[in-house]
Amino acid sequence: MSTGNMNLTLQVWRQKNKNSAGKLVDYKLSDISPDMSFLEMFDVLNEQLITKGEEPVVFDHDCREGICGMCSMFINGQPHGPKDLVTTCQLHMRSFKDGDTIVVEPWRAKAFPVIKDLAVDRSAFDRIIASGGFVSVNTGNAQDANALPIPKAKADAAFEAAACIGCGACVATCKNASAMLFVSAKVSQLALLPQGQPERYRRVQSMVAQMDEEGFGNCTNTGACEAECPKGISLENIARMNRDYLSAKFISEEEV
Amino acid sequence: MSSLSKAFTSSIGRKFVMGLTGLFLISFLVVHVSINALIFVNDGGETFNVAADFMSHNIVIRILEVGLFLGIILHIVQAVMLTAQNNAARPEKYAYNKPQANSTWYSRSMGLLGTLILMFLVMHLYHFWWPTKVAVYTHEAHNTFQNIVMIFQDPLVVVVYVLGVISLGYHLLHGFQSSFQTMGWNHKKWTPVVKTVGVWFSIIVPIIFALMPISIYLGWIS
Numbered sequence: 394m395s396t397g398n399m400n401l402t403l404q405v406w407r408q409k410n411k412n413s414a415g416k417l418v419d420y421k422l423s424d425i426s427p428d429m430s431f432l433e434m435f436d437v438l439n440e441q442l443i444t445k446g447e448e449p450v451v452f453d454h455d456c457r458e459g460i461c462g463m464c465s466m467f468i469n470g471q472p473h474g475p476k477d478l479v480t481t482c483q484l485h486m487r488s489f490k491d492g493d494t495i496v497v498e499p500w501r502a503k504a505f506p507v508i509k510d511l512a513v514d515r516s517a518f519d520r521i522i523a524s525g526g527f528v529s530v531n532t533g534n535a536q537d538a539n540a541l542p543i544p545k546a547k548a549d550a551a552f553e554a555a556a557c558i559g560c561g562a563c564v565a566t567c568k569n570a571s572a573m574l575f576v577s578a579k580v581s582q583l584a585l586l587p588q589g590q591p592e593r594y595r596r597v598q599s600m601v602a603q604m605d606e607e608g609f610g611n612c613t614n615t616g617a618c619e620a621e622c623p624k625g626i627s628l629e630n631i632a633r634m635n636r637d638y639l640s641a642k643f644i645s646e647e648e649v
Numbered sequence: 650m651s652s653l654s655k656a657f658t659s660s661i662g663r664k665f666v667m668g669l670t671g672l673f674l675i676s677f678l679v680v681h682v683s684i685n686a687l688i689f690v691n692d693g694g695e696t697f698n699v700a701a702d703f704m705s706h707n708i709v710i711r712i713l714e715v716g717l718f719l720g721i722i723l724h725i726v727q728a729v730m731l732t733a734q735n736n737a738a739r740p741e742k743y744a745y746n747k748p749q750a751n752s753t754w755y756s757r758s759m760g761l762l763g764t765l766i767l768m769f770l771v772m773h774l775y776h777f778w779w780p781t782k783v784a785v786y787t788h789e790a791h792n793t794f795q796n797i798v799m800i801f802q803d804p805l806v807v808v809v810y811v812l813g814v815i816s817l818g819y820h821l822l823h824g825f826q827s828s829f830q831t832m833g834w835n836h837k838k839w840t841p842v843v844k845t846v847g848v849w850f851s852i853i854v855p856i857i858f859a860l861m862p863i864s865i866y867l868g869w870i871s
Binding site (some may be wrong): 404406417467469470471475496498501502503504566568569570571573601602604605608609610611612613614615616617620621628629631632633634635636637638639642643 | 746
């Protein structure tokens with residue numbers, strides 16, 4: 394914890410494009426307020442780079458409120474930095490000390506190729522959603538409140554799974570670059586609700602097939618994803634997805 | 650590809666095979682440790698040799714033995730294939746990674762621990778399984794207990810055996826509860842029970858195994 398302004402050394406991954414080799418580049422920053430967010434600190438760095446006539450660092454960001462899932466920095470060996478349950482935009486410089494060296498890298502996975510610097514292409518997630526992460530029943534007008542009888546515990550579990558913002562921190566931190574936590578959250582949020590039942594078993598098979606095709610690794614249950622997830626998505630979702638997938642493949646008859 | 654082979658080659662299908670063979674191998678450990686614990690009766694190996702003779706001659710046990718070897722091979726083959734896929738999923742490594750912040754070292758080192766167990770297993774089979782087989786096929790009398798006492802006179806062998814079962818303990822510490830998660834057996838009431846049983850199993854079984862070479866070397870059992 395720091396209260397006064399800080400001097401920092403940043404080691405930032407710079408990579409021109411998808412095909413070129415990248416490297417870590419050192420930048421010195423002085424007089425950084427501890428109340429700045431991590432992204433505001435990067436804004437300061439980029440202002441300095443622009444003033445010097447250098448290329449600013451490219452990084453993903455959007456809402457800066459911790460709900461959109463765009464920011465994606467691997468900070469000092471952890472996705473979204475050292476704090477639990479926060480995204481990079483909600484990480485503040487008071488979590489660091491004066492004189493610290495901070496290493497910032499992009500998410501690293503074959504399925505998430507680097508576009509430039511710290512920005513990676515996460516469209517693999519979009520393709521997984523497109524393969525089955527939806528309901529195609531005609532839902533009509535909004536139902537009256539309480540018209541669909543859903544037990545509170547189920548509604549809560551579905552809501553907790555739906556809190557996944559698709560940032561990809563689970564993939565980034567997993568030693569196997571596995572996307573199981575993300576996919577299982579997207580499977581669970583629908584599998585738990587009545588609206589998701591008609592396509593429940595078709596959905597899980599399509600989404601897992603797409604996940605495998607994108608080149609993500611396999612789950613070894615280390616639990617790193619759950620520990621690093623900014624939304625606290627639970628490993629229970631992975632068990633639920635395994636259960637649904639195995640019963641679709643080996644017990645029930647539903648084919649894709 | 651047929652739908653069945655597609656199911657078995659999917660990421661979850663392969664993990665399913667890993668978990669299932671893992672649980673099968675755990676059930677073998679229960680039998681193995683129970684029978685070997687008979688040496689602690691300390692009657693010059695009389696009780697133990699009766700059990701050992703039964704295990705090497707009974708036809709049902711010998712069929713199960715084939716299943717056991719198939720289980721081990723399947724577990725290893727799947728592990729090699731999954732590891733190759735996992736390594737390919739991250740071609741460029743992080744310059745600075747801090748995995749100790751979010752997971753245990755042994756959960757991340759199942760491949761290394763498994764390799765150590767395999768190396769140990771080769772030596773272990775050479776020590777005990779092979780002489781028994783030779784005796785069965787040449788119809789010679791074989792005193793398994795005498796063989797144990799002879800082999801554990803070498804302190805180096807004792808140390809290697811203790812290291813072998815420590816690797817097994819850490820492998821089980823992650824593998825036991827992990828196999829249940831892979832099967833989707835996740836339950837509010839039972840998952841904590843599975844985890845607790847898994848931890849105790851991973852501690853007690855290796856300790857009983859380790860006590861065998863140690864107590865024979867120290868002459869507690871003869």
